[in-house]
Amino acid sequence: MAETFSKLAAGLSQNDPRLSGDGWAEFKLGDSPLLLAYVRSPYDQVKAYFPGVECNYFKGCGVSNLTASYGFSRTIIDQKDWLSLDQKVHELITYIFIDL
Numbered sequence: 891m892a893e894t895f896s897k898l899a900a901g902l903s904q905n906d907p908r909l910s911g912d913g914w915a916e917f918k919l920g921d922s923p924l925l926l927a928y929v930r931s932p933y934d935q936v937k938a939y940f941p942g943v944e945c946n947y948f949k950g951c952g953v954s955n956l957t958a959s960y961g962f963s964r965t966i967i968d969q970k971d972w973l974s975l976d977q978k979v980h981e982l983i984t985y986i987f988i989d990l
Contacts, residue, residue: 891927892955894919895942899929906931912970914943923947928972938973939980958983 898917902908908915913934919925924947930938945951949964953976960979967975 891944892941894927895929898927898942899932902929902931902933904931904933910969912973914969914972919944928969930973936973938976939983940976943972953979 898915902915906915908917909931910916913930913936914928915931917927917929919927926945927942928945929942940953940955943951943953945964950961951964952961953959958979962975
Protein backbone atom coordinates (compact mmCIF):
# COMPACT_ATOMS: atom_id res chain seq x y z
CA MET A 891 0.00 0.00 0.00
CA ALA A 892 2.93 2.37 0.62
CA GLU A 893 3.73 2.28 -3.10
CA THR A 894 0.12 3.18 -3.93
CA PHE A 895 0.23 6.08 -1.48
CA SER A 896 3.46 7.46 -2.94
CA LYS A 897 2.09 7.23 -6.51
CA LEU A 898 -1.11 9.03 -5.49
CA ALA A 899 0.80 11.76 -3.64
CA ALA A 900 3.24 12.20 -6.54
CA GLY A 901 0.29 12.96 -8.81
CA LEU A 902 -0.80 15.93 -6.70
CA SER A 903 0.20 19.47 -7.65
CA GLN A 904 0.87 22.24 -5.16
CA ASN A 905 -2.64 23.75 -5.37
CA ASP A 906 -4.42 20.60 -6.48
CA PRO A 907 -8.23 20.94 -6.28
CA ARG A 908 -8.45 17.40 -4.86
CA LEU A 909 -6.79 18.59 -1.65
CA SER A 910 -9.30 19.37 1.07
CA GLY A 911 -8.95 22.32 3.42
CA ASP A 912 -7.16 20.11 5.94
CA GLY A 913 -4.56 18.98 3.38
CA TRP A 914 -5.78 15.46 2.57
CA ALA A 915 -6.71 14.24 -0.93
CA GLU A 916 -9.21 11.38 -1.18
CA PHE A 917 -8.93 8.62 -3.78
CA LYS A 918 -11.41 5.80 -4.32
CA LEU A 919 -9.51 2.51 -4.71
CA GLY A 920 -12.43 0.08 -4.75
CA ASP A 921 -16.21 -0.14 -4.91
CA SER A 922 -17.06 -3.50 -3.43
CA PRO A 923 -16.13 -3.19 -0.66
CA LEU A 924 -15.60 0.57 -0.64
CA LEU A 925 -11.93 1.38 -0.11
CA LEU A 926 -10.61 4.93 0.14
CA ALA A 927 -7.04 6.20 0.29
CA TYR A 928 -6.01 9.57 1.69
CA VAL A 929 -2.63 11.20 1.06
CA ARG A 930 -1.04 14.58 1.59
CA SER A 931 0.65 16.66 -1.06
CA PRO A 932 4.43 16.27 -1.38
CA TYR A 933 4.48 20.09 -1.27
CA ASP A 934 2.86 20.18 2.17
CA GLN A 935 4.99 22.06 4.72
CA VAL A 936 4.06 19.61 7.48
CA LYS A 937 5.23 16.11 6.65
CA ALA A 938 3.23 13.10 7.75
CA TYR A 939 5.24 10.21 9.19
CA PHE A 940 3.00 7.54 7.68
CA PRO A 941 2.58 7.61 3.89
CA GLY A 942 -1.24 7.72 3.87
CA VAL A 943 -4.49 6.54 5.40
CA GLU A 944 -6.68 3.72 4.11
CA CYS A 945 -10.36 3.67 5.10
CA ASN A 946 -13.17 1.22 4.39
CA TYR A 947 -16.95 1.33 4.12
CA PHE A 948 -17.36 0.76 7.87
CA LYS A 949 -15.36 3.93 8.60
CA GLY A 950 -12.43 1.94 9.94
CA CYS A 951 -9.07 3.40 8.98
CA GLY A 952 -5.62 1.90 8.97
CA VAL A 953 -2.17 3.37 8.73
CA SER A 954 1.07 1.45 8.33
CA ASN A 955 4.68 1.58 7.27
CA LEU A 956 7.60 -0.79 7.76
CA THR A 957 7.88 0.11 11.44
CA ALA A 958 4.34 -0.10 12.75
CA SER A 959 0.65 0.09 12.01
CA TYR A 960 -2.41 1.34 13.83
CA GLY A 961 -6.12 1.73 13.23
CA PHE A 962 -8.79 4.21 14.20
CA SER A 963 -12.42 5.08 13.51
CA ARG A 964 -13.40 8.03 11.31
CA THR A 965 -16.51 8.43 13.45
CA ILE A 966 -14.33 9.17 16.50
CA ILE A 967 -11.33 10.98 14.98
CA ASP A 968 -12.19 13.68 12.45
CA GLN A 969 -10.13 14.01 9.29
CA LYS A 970 -8.91 17.45 10.39
CA ASP A 971 -7.18 15.71 13.33
CA TRP A 972 -5.42 12.95 11.35
CA LEU A 973 -2.13 14.82 10.94
CA SER A 974 -1.98 15.51 14.67
CA LEU A 975 -2.71 11.84 15.39
CA ASP A 976 0.01 10.83 12.90
CA GLN A 977 2.55 13.04 14.67
CA LYS A 978 1.61 11.76 18.14
CA VAL A 979 1.88 8.14 17.01
CA HIS A 980 5.26 8.91 15.46
CA GLU A 981 6.45 10.44 18.75
CA LEU A 982 5.27 7.33 20.62
CA ILE A 983 6.98 4.97 18.16
CA THR A 984 10.20 7.00 18.34
CA TYR A 985 10.04 6.78 22.15
CA ILE A 986 9.48 3.01 22.10
CA PHE A 987 11.90 2.18 19.27
CA ILE A 988 14.91 4.33 20.16
CA ASP A 989 16.83 3.59 16.95
CA LEU A 990 14.30 5.25 14.57
